[in-house]
Amino acid sequence: MKLAEWINSSGVxxxxxxxxxxxxxxxxxxxxxxxxxxxxxxxQRIAHATGGAVTPNxxxxxxxxxxxxxxxxxxxxxRVLLVISGGIAAYKxxxxxxxxxxRGAAVRVVLTRAGAQFVTPLSVGALAGQAPHTDLFDAKSExxxxxxxxxxxxxxxxxxxxxxxIMAKMAHGQADDLATAVLLATDAPLLxxxxxxxxxxxxKATQRNVVQLTxxxxxxxxxxxxxMAESGExxxxxxxxxxxxxxxxxxxxxxxxxxxxxxxxxVVTSGPTHEPIDPVRYIANRSSGKQGHAIAAALAKAxxxxxxxxxxxxxxxxxxxxxVHVESAREMLEAVEKALPADIGVFAAAVADWRxxxxxxxxxxxxxxxxxxxxxxVQNPDILKxxxxxxxxxxxxxxxxxxxxxxxxxxxxxxxxxxxxxxxxNDVGHARGVMGGDVNAIHLVSQNGVEDWPxxxxxxxxDRLVRAIxxxxxxxxxx
Ligand code: C5P
Numbered sequence: 001m002k003l004a005e006w007i008n009s010s011g012v013x014x015x016x017x018x019x020x021x022x023x024x025x026x027x028x029x030x031x032x033x034x035x036x037x038x039x040x041x042x043x044q045r046i047a048h049a050t051g052g053a054v055t056p057n058x059x060x061x062x063x064x065x066x067x068x069x070x071x072x073x074x075x076x077x078x079r080v081l082l083v084i085s086g087g088i089a090a091y092k093x094x095x096x097x098x099x100x101x102x103r104g105a106a107v108r109v110v111l112t113r114a115g116a117q118f119v120t121p122l123s124v125g126a127l128a129g130q131a132p133h134t135d136l137f138d139a140k141s142e143x144x145x146x147x148x149x150x151x152x153x154x155x156x157x158x159x160x161x162x163x164x165x166i167m168a169k170m171a172h173g174q175a176d177d178l179a180t181a182v183l184l185a186t187d188a189p190l191l192x193x194x195x196x197x198x199x200x201x202x203x204k205a206t207q208r209n210v211v212q213l214t215x216x217x218x219x220x221x222x223x224x225x226x227x228m229a230e231s232g233e234x235x236x237x238x239x240x241x242x243x244x245x246x247x248x249x250x251x252x253x254x255x256x257x258x259x260x261x262x263x264x265x266x267v268v269t270s271g272p273t274h275e276p277i278d279p280v281r282y283i284a285n286r287s288s289g290k291q292g293h294a295i296a297a298a299l300a301k302a303x304x305x306x307x308x309x310x311x312x313x314x315x316x317x318x319x320x321x322x323x324v325h326v327e328s329a330r331e332m333l334e335a336v337e338k339a340l341p342a343d344i345g346v347f348a349a350a351v352a353d354w355r356x357x358x359x360x361x362x363x364x365x366x367x368x369x370x371x372x373x374x375x376x377x378v379q380n381p382d383i384l385k386x387x388x389x390x391x392x393x394x395x396x397x398x399x400x401x402x403x404x405x406x407x408x409x410x411x412x413x414x415x416x417x418x419x420x421x422x423x424x425x426n427d428v429g430h431a432r433g434v435m436g437g438d439v440n441a442i443h444l445v446s447q448n449g450v451e452d453w454p455x456x457x458x459x460x461x462x463d464r465l466v467r468a469i470x471x472x473x474x475x476x477x478x479x
Contacts, residue, residue, distance in 0.1 A: 001053045003046065004032045010050070014454070021045040024224045025439075027241050029456060031059065039095045039242040075246075076104035078253055081154040081188070083179045084124065084132075086114020089161040089195035089239035094119055096160055096242045097127040103246065108150065109133065112166070112179045136178040147178055151185035156253055159183070161195035161239050164206050170218075171209035189252045190218040193245050197228060198235025211316040219319055221248035225438065225457075251301055259303030260470040266304045267339040267394070268296040268321075269349035269383065271311035273329045277375065278360035282327075285350050289313030291400075291440060292348030294462035296321045299344070302466050307339035311349055329355065329380035336383055337392075344469060345394040347384040348424075350402065355380050388419030396472060397421050398465075401445075402428040411445045422446045424465065444468065 007014055007028075014032065018025040023042060031038055031046075038046065043056035080100050084093045100107050109124050109132040116134065125131040133150060151157075159166060159179075166179065175181040183190070192213065200206055201223060214220065222240030227233070240248070270292020274282040289310055296308040297318035306321040309332055317323035324335045329351045336345075357376035384399045399420035401411040404427065411425030423445040441455040444465075453464065 001050075002058055003028075003054050006050050006054050007032060010053075017046075017049060020049040022227045022238075023241060024226060024457065025455070027224070027244070029454065029460070039092060039099070041092070041095065042241060075100060075250060075253065078105045078156060078249075079108070079154045080105045080249065081108050081110065081150060081157045081182065081186070082128075083110045083112070083157065083159040083162075083166070083183065084115040084119060085112045085159065085161060085163045085166040085179065086117055087161040087163045087195045087239075088118060089193075090115050090118035092239060092242055093160050094123055094127055096158075096245055097124065099242050099246050100158075100249065101127075101129070103250075105249075108154065110150065110179045110182055112177060114163070114165075133178060136181055147181045148185055150178075151182045151188075154186065154188050156191065156249055157183065157186050157188050158191045158193070158245065158249060160191075160193035160245055162192040164194075164196045164200045164203075164209075167192065167194065167206065167209045167213060171212040171216075191221060191245070191248055191252055192218050193221050193240050194223045194237075195239035196223070196237050198233060198237040201235075201237040207316075214316060214319040217319070219248065219252055221245050259301075261299065261344075261466075261473065262303030264304045264344060264473070265307075265342040266296075266299050266344035266346065267307045267309065267336055267342045268292055268299065268346040269309045269311075269332060269336060269351070270296065271313040272350050273311045273332055273352045273380075274327045275329065275352045275355035275380070276327075276359040277356045278362065278364045280363050283352050283355065284312075285352065287311070287313075287350035289315055290438065291458045291461065292346070293318050294458045295346050295348060295465060298459075298462040298466040299346075299469075302470060304344065307335075307342070309335040309339065309349070311351075328352075329383065333381050333383045333386065336387060340387070340390075340392040340394070342394045343473070344396045344398070345387055346398045346465075347387070347420075348400050349383075351383060352380055354378065382418070384420060385418045396469065398469075399423050401425040404428060408443050408445065408450055411443065412450075415445055424461075 014028045015025045018028045038059055043059055047055050084090050097107050107128045109128050111121060111124055111132040111134050121132050136147060169180045170183050173184055175184045221244055223236055224238045224240055225236050226238040228237060271289030272285045272287040274284050276282050293315055296306050300306045300320035308321045308323045310323060310325055312327060326332045326335050332349060354377035357378045387393060388397050397420045399418055401414045401423050403410045403425060407425050407427045411423040415423045425443045425445055426440055439455055439457050440461045442453050442461055444451040
């Protein structure tokens with residue numbers, strides 16, 4: 001039975017199934033609509049969780065969309081260098097070798113000493129069709145291939161799993177073994193699939209290294225939220241599924257549908273704004289910037305030249321975008337105007353509607369005997385409205401509507417009032433935890449009506465929105 005059929009008939013939600021098979025809901029949603037193929041191991045867990053109703057064979061003839069990792073031959077003739085470092089997720093890398101080769105890639109493997117504690121050179125060699133490279137000072141292999149040739153003779157380097165340790169070394173340019181020497185010497189695009197304990201992932205040091213690596217040009221896939229194999233702990237740190245890694249590899253190599261929006265320009269706003277009251281206080285809101293940043297990243301992956309105008313957030317700038325950091329609504333407007341003209345405008349920022357009419361120069365003091373105080377507020381410029389109605393209006397203007405009630409009705413009214421083409425509406429009622437959270441359930445309101453999207457993580461909302469943009473702009477289903 002197909003997975004979609006089983007979910008519809010069993011009464012088990014995609015979310016529940018995701019937790020039973022220890023994957024993300026986004027992965028289940030991709031598998032369900034044929035956009036990805038599971039690894040053999042995930043297929044077996046699904047077979048088990050569905051009591052044998054959905055077997056691994058049931059995924060074989062599901063029709064993937066063009067960038068889906070199930071399509072064959074999409075990495076034809078690509079030379080992939082896979083670095084397997086030492087984490088429990090290394091067992092998935094065996095399947096990754098198979099899937100990359102199935103799509104036509106030639107795979108060379110560098111296995112670190114720690115990686116070899118988790119998978120054997122023999123199994124890696126059998127799957128790759130050639131022995132893995134392991135030692136920087138192995139005279140024979142240095143003579144045959146050598147670390148410089150390994151670094152040069154490839155179109156893409158994938159590090160999966162990328163442990164906290166190898167990422168730290170890479171961020172600092174260390175080269176004390178074959179893997180790190182190759183990583184330092186290569187100028188091929190670099191894809192990292194981090195896998196580590198959630199605390200290690202969240203640590204300041206790892207996050208610093210991630211910022212460094214992405215600003216050096218590395219792309220990341222995952223890590224996903226889920227249970228950790230070794231500890232029974234849950235959180236963000238699970239390596240991305242094999243299908244997701246292959247998908248990302250295809251995109252980096254500009255596979256079919258990889259860059260459907262090349263040559264276009266976009267401006268994206270993201271995050272909250274901070275409106276000063278005095279030198280130490282400001283008016284703000286709970287926006288994390290995750291959704292806007294994810295959209296900027298997805299547009300960049302689709303080939304768009306993106307200017308991201310971001311209010312104060314705690315997340316790193318996405319790779320491949322020009323980021324402009326601002327604080328207040330007025331600064332945001334100025335930066336947006338500078339970034340125009342553009343073909344696409346996405347206004348995801350939670351701009352403060354009001355600002356203090358006269359921010360104080362000095363910290364405002366309490367006065368004895370005065371129990372109340374009034375703050376005079378004036379309205380901020382409405383960036384979306386001004387751009388929609390301005391003479392440099394992008395061809396496609398997308399606004400957001402964060403609502404706590406009558407979500408769709410309000411969004412429809414907002415689309416008209418603001419002159420946007422589309423409104424992405426979401427329910428930010430407190431119980432739903434959208435603001436600051438990782439998932440989002442949205443309604444896409446356009447001239448053609450309303451599309452209700454199932455709950456997805458914010459990266460998936462971004463990917464799907466960019467697919468919709470590409471369809472709209474190019475007139476064809478391409479991403
Ligand atoms: O009016 P409301 O704040 O609900 O509208 C939300 C949409 O308008 C979002 O797309 C937001 O980025 C944009 N907006 C803006 N400038 C403002 C207020 C909202 O661009 N001052």
